[in-house]
Amino acid sequence: MTAFSAKRKISSFAMLAVGIVCIIFSLALDCMGLKFFIDLGNGNLDIRGGILIVGILLTIAGIYLFPTLKYHRAIVYGLFLFPLLATFLVTVIIPLFFGIGYSFTDWDGIRVRNVVGFENYLRMFRQPGFIWSILVTFLFVFFNVILVNLIGFLLALLCTTKIKALGFFRASYFLPNLIGGIVLGYIWKFIFSSVLTNLLATKSMLSETPTALAAIVIVYIWQYGGYIMLIYITGLTGVQADTLEAASIDGASPCQLLTKIKIPMIAPTITICTFLTLTSAFKQFDVNLAMTNGAGSVSDFMGSYITNGTEMLALNIYSTAISQNQYALSQAKAVLFFIILAVVSIIQVRTSNKKEVTL
Amino acid sequence: MNRTPKKSVLAVQTVIAIVVALYILFPFYMVCVNSAKSTTSITNDPVGLAGASFQQLVSNITGVIHNTHFNFWRAFGSSVLITVLSTGLLILFGAMAAWVISRNQSKKWAAFIYFTFIASMIIPFQVVMLPLVATFRDVGKFVGISMIQSIPGIVFAYLGFGGAMTVFILTGFIKGIPYELEEAAAIDGCAPEQIFFQIIFPLLKPVIMTVTILNGMWIWNDFLLPSMMLGLAGDHKTIPVAVQSFIGSYVTEWNMIMAAALLAIIPMIVFFLFGQKQIVQGMIDGAVKG
Numbered sequence: 001m002t003a004f005s006a007k008r009k010i011s012s013f014a015m016l017a018v019g020i021v022c023i024i025f026s027l028a029l030d031c032m033g034l035k036f037f038i039d040l041g042n043g044n045l046d047i048r049g050g051i052l053i054v055g056i057l058l059t060i061a062g063i064y065l066f067p068t069l070k071y072h073r074a075i076v077y078g079l080f081l082f083p084l085l086a087t088f089l090v091t092v093i094i095p096l097f098f099g100i101g102y103s104f105t106d107w108d109g110i111r112v113r114n115v116v117g118f119e120n121y122l123r124m125f126r127q128p129g130f131i132w133s134i135l136v137t138f139l140f141v142f143f144n145v146i147l148v149n150l151i152g153f154l155l156a157l158l159c160t161t162k163i164k165a166l167g168f169f170r171a172s173y174f175l176p177n178l179i180g181g182i183v184l185g186y187i188w189k190f191i192f193s194s195v196l197t198n199l200l201a202t203k204s205m206l207s208e209t210p211t212a213l214a215a216i217v218i219v220y221i222w223q224y225g226g227y228i229m230l231i232y233i234t235g236l237t238g239v240q241a242d243t244l245e246a247a248s249i250d251g252a253s254p255c256q257l258l259t260k261i262k263i264p265m266i267a268p269t270i271t272i273c274t275f276l277t278l279t280s281a282f283k284q285f286d287v288n289l290a291m292t293n294g295a296g297s298v299s300d301f302m303g304s305y306i307t308n309g310t311e312m313l314a315l316n317i318y319s320t321a322i323s324q325n326q327y328a329l330s331q332a333k334a335v336l337f338f339i340i341l342a343v344v345s346i347i348q349v350r351t352s353n354k355k356e357v358t359l
Numbered sequence: 360m361n362r363t364p365k366k367s368v369l370a371v372q373t374v375i376a377i378v379v380a381l382y383i384l385f386p387f388y389m390v391c392v393n394s395a396k397s398t399t400s401i402t403n404d405p406v407g408l409a410g411a412s413f414q415q416l417v418s419n420i421t422g423v424i425h426n427t428h429f430n431f432w433r434a435f436g437s438s439v440l441i442t443v444l445s446t447g448l449l450i451l452f453g454a455m456a457a458w459v460i461s462r463n464q465s466k467k468w469a470a471f472i473y474f475t476f477i478a479s480m481i482i483p484f485q486v487v488m489l490p491l492v493a494t495f496r497d498v499g500k501f502v503g504i505s506m507i508q509s510i511p512g513i514v515f516a517y518l519g520f521g522g523a524m525t526v527f528i529l530t531g532f533i534k535g536i537p538y539e540l541e542e543a544a545a546i547d548g549c550a551p552e553q554i555f556f557q558i559i560f561p562l563l564k565p566v567i568m569t570v571t572i573l574n575g576m577w578i579w580n581d582f583l584l585p586s587m588m589l590g591l592a593g594d595h596k597t598i599p600v601a602v603q604s605f606i607g608s609y610v611t612e613w614n615m616i617m618a619a620a621l622l623a624i625i626p627m628i629v630f631f632l633f634g635q636k637q638i639v640q641g642m643i644d645g646a647v648k649g
Contacts, residue, residue, distance in 0.1 A: 173380070
């Protein structure tokens with residue numbers, strides 16, 4: 001071990017010293033409002049950030065080379081955790097707490113003037129459009145979870161039979177899942193508004209609120225069915241062939257095989273799929289934005305006319321902030337969205353755990 | 360299950376499978392056909408091949424590629440850069456963190472970090488997106504590195520958001536690697552960082568495949584985060600953001616929109632054709648373990 005060689009000691013201390021000086025220097029420049037430029041001839045380059053990065057890297061190297069045997073393991077552990085924890089803290093934890101805090105103020109995206117308490121929360125429940133969004137989201141989630149799981153399961157049964165070219169069918173059913181919601185949303189918007197109207201000579205499904213919602217469900221199933229199918233296939237192939245054979249020798253019909261053996265045995269898979277579809281359906285945003293952008297009129301909901309008939313919660317939160325510029329209100333809605341998602345996931349995990357135990 | 364099913368049953372199943380496949384592939388066919396038509400032939404007949412020509416396809420595509428809102432090659436470059444950097448760093452940092460967590464399982468701080476990561480997976484992006492942009496703007500000003508509308512900034516954000524899932528999957532895998540392996544190396548005089556990089560990291564290959572595919576597909580197709588961080592009119596755009604900002608300016612010309620969609624889906628399809636097995640396996644593993 002060279003932990004105590006003079007060279008290592010010197011380099012460690014030198015790096016630490018220079019690194020810390022660099023960090024302090026670059027941050028001090030900011031606090032004093034100074035800019036440190038390099039003249040490139042055609043424009044100035046602010047190298048304050050560069051100095052900071054060099055400082056951090058030197059400090060890390062200095063800590064790593066720190067001449068100790070006793071604490072070397074602890075130092076390595078700390079350095080290994082540092083990058084992910086730092087990014088996680090800055091991108092998730094700090095904004096989460098700020099976000100919850102901002103929902104109680106009149107934040108406009110830049111500064112906070114007053115603390116308004118629960119004003120935002122009361123205001124959002126006075127918006128019929130928002131209540132409608134919540135209801136539509138729950139309806140959408142309900143239909144999606146049932147239909148996607150049902151269709152995914154049926155496709156999985158189809159793809160575990162002995163038909164030819166199974167690989168091709170599986171791959172093509174899965175294909176839509178590769179494509180982002182924005183792109184496929186526009187593709188389907190085209191199909192609903194130009195192709196189907198031409199083929200069937202009817203009005204576009206997207207022009208009426210109820211049919212537009214049905215259209216979004218159809219697209220969602222198209223996108224997600226293949227993925228859920230794949231997971232069910234894994235579950236079904238895990239069911240032992242000899243169990244099935246024993247049952248069929250005992251005289252079980254194919255229908256009994258399915259309901260009495262296959263479905264109970266893939267209960268964990270059903271849990272996984274329900275959880276996946278539940279959370280992703282709640283967070284549905286891209287397809288909603290691309291296909292209808294929330295448009296759709298409802299003539300009388302809670303005594304008022306609303307124009308966001310197909311707008312789901314995630315999109316409502318987005319447009320409250322981006323189009324209507326009401327950041328604090330949007331933030332309060334987002335906090336409610338978070339609470340709904342947390343409650344739903346906890347209930348879902350609890351109930352399916354209980355079911356699995358009793359099986 | 361050695362019985363061979365009846366021919367009639369098999370025929371019915373095959374027919375159903377073909378019908379479903381036609382339904383699922385129909386939109387892809389629509390994209391291909393209609394990106395090779397002019398606006399008038401789309402209005403006349405959106406389904407058939409009439410009016411589709413290679414010349415029209417080329418002119419539509421060149422029109423889209425050079426559109427200032429779309430700028431395909433630039434968007435493609437940004438998308439590749441962001442996806443590769445984010446997934447690569449996520450794997451390296453994720454594996455490092457997961458190793459430390461799984462080797463200190465019994466300690467309270469490691470359990471706390473692990474629990475925080477897991478719990479954070481239910482946080483929807485909507486609840487952090489507005490303060491995130493504000494924080495990044497302020498932090499960027501403070502440290503002198505632009506964090507919004509910049510590629511380092513968005514990679515940083517993906518590290519934060521992808522970290523939880525990556526650590527979760529990797530920790531599950533590392534717990535299964537026998538500890539004796541590390542003990543033997545330590546007795547032979549291996550330092551902890553050497554144990555990780557020379558023994559543990561190479562063993563992670565199969566699970567790294569899974570994590571790469573899950574993160575890569577998510578980051579490549581993600582719209583909301585880049586649209587907030589990079590902006591619809593910013594300097595850098597990923598492909599989904601470019602598609603959105605392009606269509607925002609071209610609402611009615613379906614042939615152009617279809618050409619844009621075609622360009623946007625080609626990279627993913629090509630990728631799928633080459634790595635179909637790995638992608639399918641990765642998506643299944645991610646769901647089953649996640």
